[in-house]
Amino acid sequence: MRCIPEEREALLQFKAAIVDDFGMLSSWTTPHCCQWEGIRRSMSGEIHKSLVELSQLQYLNLSKNSFIYTHIPEFLGSLRNLKYLDLSSCRFQGQIPSQFGSLSHLKYLNLAHNAMNGLIPHQFGNLSQLRYLDLSYNYFEGNIPSQLGNLSQLHELYFGGGYLDNLKISDGGQWLSNLLSLTHLSLDFVSNLNRSHTWLQVIVKLPKLRELSLFHCSLSDNFILSSRTSKFNSSTSLSVLHLSQNSFTSPMVFQWVSNITSNLVELDLGYSLLEGSTSSQFNMVMNSLRHLDLSSNNFKAKDLKSFTNICTLCSLYLSSNKFTEDLPSILGNLSSGCVRHSLHELDLSSNDITGTLSDISVFSSLKTLFLDANRFNGMIHEGVKLPSTLENLSISRNFFQGGIPKLFGNACALHSLDMSYNSFSDELSMIISHLSGCARYSLEELSLQSIIPTSMGLLLDLQALLLRNNNLVEGIPFSLSNCTKLVMLDM
Known part of the structure; x- marks a missing residue:
């Protein structure tokens, strides 16, 4: 089908206003504009008003371009047949055109990751077909308009995400009660949530809500204490809850x-x-919890007993806490319950853990272990075994000496090993030799700090080799050419 001449001319005028340094629109020359390659990224300039000639346009995606220092054109509100509009990550400034409230067929609207400011237009309440609305990572202010409660078809709604946001929730959030189709809700950086509990009572009643994000909302222990007088119907649908960067201190x-879900x-x-131990009741109630992020808090080793009997727990993130004990003490507190069989990922990085590496094979399902940026020292004993399931291990930025045990080479699932920035003294040829068991067929990424060993070619599946900050005096060994799967080499 040949395109309509008026529409072809409109697209060519649009192209003429675009700075297309990478030739993304180079195919826009043939008579058949229906075959032209769509817009992708790395463009700047301005959006030409010729687009209003495309009266039947339903899908417009200009995301990840660079319309820096420009406003969103008001004439886009004239494209009345639009169903999908994505203007995210375009560096737009200024306010959202109120004309967008006329896009009555719109089902998807994404304005995230720009630099827009001012009020959110109350005219958005007219977009009765809308199912997805993302306004996050901008600089909006004022009340979230209660007219958004008219969007009964809405599935996903995202606010906040920027430190300069000054959004508040209006009407105690009662307007949220109409959003019965909502599955995802983000109220990040909404500043007045700690002053009322009405919004929370409304949210936990939403029958389909699966994910709720309340990042950096100034919620505190006082908010919890004052909510005890409120009656909550525990949500049966809510499965993901983000509460990071609030001011909770008590477990x-x-x-x-x-009580919420x-x-x-x-x-x-x-x-x-946060610090201290939680009650055993939390373990009993959390019979479906799989991922728990407690990074950057004040927990100590003895507090880990609180989580040992969450038998579904797969991922536990504990980086940047207050662990000062040795690894056997920490793992002993964590491994006394069923979590030692369920845990797949454990992050203990950026603490003050002392001593040396101990046997971690008691965690029979562990796939990823991060121990980097601690105070480990001394030699790793020969008897230290890794779980047979372990795929990723990082012990970088510590003070380990000597080398690694031969048993490391029996970790047949090991994909990634980061040993950089330590004080290993063994020749790397010996280290590589100790990895030449079944690990030689699985290891894909290796990060070291020493001279390249002549036996590097033993690692047949190696894809990434990181050797920054070394003093290479012997040259690059020919055996490296045996690593035929190597993709990245950093010297």
Whole structure:
């Protein structure tokens, strides 16, 4: 089908206003504009008003371009047949055109990751077909318009995400009660949530809500204490809850969470001030929890006993806490319950853990272990075994000496090993030799800090080799040419 001449001319005028340094629109020359390659990225300039001639346009995606210092053109509100509009990551400034409220067929609207400011137009309440609305990572201010409660078809709604946001929730969030189709909700950086509990009572009643993000909302222990007088119907649909960068200090937040939802799968409480042990009741209620993020808090080794009997837990993130004990003490507190069989990923990086590496094979399902940026020292004993399931191990930025045990080479699932920035003294040829068991067929990424060993070619599946900050005096060994799967080499 040949395209309509008026529409072809409109697209060519649009192209003329674009700075296309990478030739992304180079195919826009043939008579058949229906075959032209679509717009992708790395463009700047301006959006030409000729687009209004495309009266039947339903899908417009200009995301990830660079319309820096420009406003969103008001004439886009004249494209009344639009169903999909993505203007995210375009560096737009200024306010959202109120004319967007006339796009009555719109089902998808994404304006995230720009630099827009001012009020969110109340005319958005006219977009009755809308199912997806993302306004995050901008600089909006004022109340979230209650007219958004008219969007009964909405599935996903995202606000906040920027430190310069000054959004507030209006009407105690009562307007949220009409969004019965909502599955994903982000109220990140909404600043007045700690002053009322009405919004929370409304949210936990939404029948389809699966994910809720309340990142950096100034919620505190006082908010929890004052909410005890409120009656909550525990949500049966909510499975993902993000509460990071709030001001919780007491472990009573765990009990509060268990009162809100009974089927939680993922909980993020990172970057708070939490310390101490939670009650055993949390373990019993959290019978579906798989991912728990407690990074950047004040937990100690003895507090880990609180989580040992969450038998579904797969991922536990504990980086940047207050662990000062040796690894056997920490793992002993964590491995006394069923979690030692369920845990797949454990992050203990950026703490002050002392001593040397101990046997971690008690965690029979562990796939990823991060121990980097601690205070480990001394030699790794020959008897240290890795779980047979382990795929990723990082022990970088410590003070390990000597080399690695031969048993490391029996980790037949090991894909990635980061040993950089330590004080290993063994010749790397010996280290590589110790990895030449069944690990030689699985290891894909290796990060080291020493002279390249002549036996590097033993690692047949190696894809990435990182050797920064070394003093290479012997040259590059010919055996490296045996690593025929190598993709990245960093010297």
